[in-house]
Amino acid sequence: METILLPHLGQYPLQVGLFLDVQNARYLRQQLLDGNTEFEYAFLDAAVLLSREHVLAACFRAINDILQGRMKSKNVHSEIVFSLSPNNNISECFRRFGVGETTKNIVAIKVDNNASQIQEHLQNHVQGQIVPFTDETLASLRDEARVRKAYKVDSSSNEEAEAFIIGSMALKGS
Amino acid sequence: MPRALSITTHNASLGEAPLTPEWHSRTVASETAAHKMSFTAVPTASNSYQLNDSNEVQPLHSLPPPFTTTSSPGQTSSTKLIRQGAEALLYYTHFLSPSLPCALKYRPPKSYRHPILDKRLTRARILAEARVLVRCKREGVSVPAVLGAGWEEGWIAIEWVNGSTVRDAIFGRKTWRQENQASYEGGEKDLVGLMHKIGCAVGKLHQVGVIHGDLTTSNLMLRPTVSGAEGGEEPSATSAATPFDGTITLIDFGLAAQSSQEEDRAVDLYVLERAFGSTHPEVEHLFPEVLKAYGESYKGAKVVLRKLEDVRMRGRKKSMIG
């Protein structure tokens, strides 16, 4: 797992882990639905993630919105998922970007500075293999069709499309 | 002073000494009125899009939240003021990752404007700029990418563009020509090439339905093309590097709008034409090359050029008494 500090939001460290071949997605999802306080995480479906930058942009937007008093969802972790979406429909957003019953590859994020504790908890509860969170790995996991559908772009594999998507995320709610 | 008199008589006679500014006039607003913006170091030299070593760290209150000038954890270097433009401050910082440099454009409140008007304008302009940039990017126009935006706070985080402005490149050409006199024999060919590039870039922009609104040579960047061409091509031995190599990237969309009206496109070109005339009078004669390249860049461009003539006439011959 990795501790990522966003420039300018360094007081809110991100604990990030990319898990491959997850077996218990349904269980993880249930914990979130139940509001289990031990599972305050953002679980993102890696198939619709373009890059580290893409994920971090969502994190920045979420944390900043909360700091400026504009939170739209329940907490920072749900806000991260929400920030990935180009529109304001929360349930659709979780459907597209959050963890579903059959999600295989998951990026788990927690805004917290206790890296070791979080790593331990996730390794104990996520039945998947933890790998480095890199652009290359994400690219190999991507489901182009789902990205295209989620963001209404023609292709997601080029630089312009990604820039457009990140830009749209920045503009959401305007 | 008495206002009701219809004959105003002034018979002041001075000595032979030259007038000092205080006599019969006021120097309004001295330097003592320091408002929120108490900059200790504002880059006075070029407007080029580069870091200036003498930039000092600016006081905290000149950046909107969550940005700070001090190095917070996660930053390898502090935020630096690059340029104090007319409406916005431009900072160099990093966004999302220490390896992703960004231009942070902040529109601070303007004390001279009524607060309601100020907030309304700032919000509208940040949003307009962000929207236009995102749209352009999608359509393949060469513009920097939007990384983040806080329209209530007045900031937008944009991908950092390396290179220099066309303005500086043209100014720098004199020096460059002096140094390369022997090897460069192209006459004005390099300038013509630049003009063509500009015409094409503006054409592409207009073609996607966007008006820049503030086309000056400070808002055109020459972004160095990535060296090391693909496919193992050798750089041509005969083409020497000129100050105008690179891709034209349009920046500063603070006054941009979405429009396909010929009139608006013509005014866009007219603004650029006048910018050349006032800032680079010595290359003004080559501006027709810009228009030539523009005219060939998309269908309908030629109509815009005809409209440009009308806009010029208006400027030349208008009477402003309605």
Place this chain on the structure above:
Amino acid sequence: MPIAIGLEGSANKLGVGVIHHAAYPHSSHRSRQDSPLSSSPPPPLKASDGDASLTWPPVRILANLRHTYVSPPGSGFLPKDTAAHHRRWVVRLVKQAMKQADVRIEDIDCVCFTKGPGMGAPLGAVAIAARMLSLLWNKPLVGVNHCVGHIEMGRSITGAENPVVLYVSGGNTQIIAYSAQRYRIFGEALDIAVGNCLDRFARVLNISNDPAPGYNIEQMAKKGNILVELPYAVKGMDVSFSGILARIEELAHRLESSAQGQSEPWKDEDTGEVITREDLCFTLQETVFAMLVEITERAMAHVGAKQVLIVGGVGCNMRLQEMMGMMAAERGGSVYATDERFCIDNGIMIAHAGLLAWGMGFKTGLDESGCTQRFRTDEVWINWRD
């Protein structure tokens, strides 16, 4: 000792001024007996723009008289009537100016007049007077660009070395900066001048034109505080006022009809207060002046200037000066303005600019002395500067 008389009448103000420039160092050999028409002008001397303490040339204002044609409230001044006014007053003003200046006809070196831009008939009326004086007194004519007159007078009076100039009046709105012997226009109003916008708004509300509609709007604005929404039209370094005028006229009509009980009292949405004429004046000023300050700031940023000089009738407005001052202070710069003697159209600025040109050998022959309603500021070769 060059002395000039200047006649101005491009709009509703008739001005006559007599100015004296300190002797050019090389002119000591010039004899007074020489007929000024046949003698050669003094050798050219260039102003040294870099020297802040010396305004060149040192000037003495010997007379500066003005008479304004004021039209009734609700109306603007028509060219025909304005020309008639100028014709009625010019001889008296010239005589008075000469008396006040205490100079003899022989002392006058040239007769300067506004060639343009401005309103045709009034310009023509004053030009006729100038030509008459030129023939009567046997002195050369010097046609002057009205805008250049404002700029040169502003520079001389305030000592601003190389400012960005905001020239704002009933007939003009331009942002100007000096470069290579031209006053280059960086930005301007694309349709009507800001002063014209203010004047026409005043007419809708029947605000008095005495001493000037803009002045009365300014006084009323001080008592207003509600900002109503108006379109804001800055395009690059240009501005546009016709949209704002259309809207504020609409609002003014709305106000009048609610004041006359023809419709509901118009209240501000946020505060619930009734909107007054003063509020409309306030709104208009805050909006158009913000636009002007904005384009001025753009020009300053673009050329790297630290000084702003405001000239022209609208430049008298204290709120505009205040706003400009706030902007300049934030940039570490300063604003220069003159008082109503010089910012409102006057004859002395014509004499001054004319004398500067004459000093470089410029003259306007009788056959070239026609007026022109459209005379761009950048058409004039400013060869008295480097």
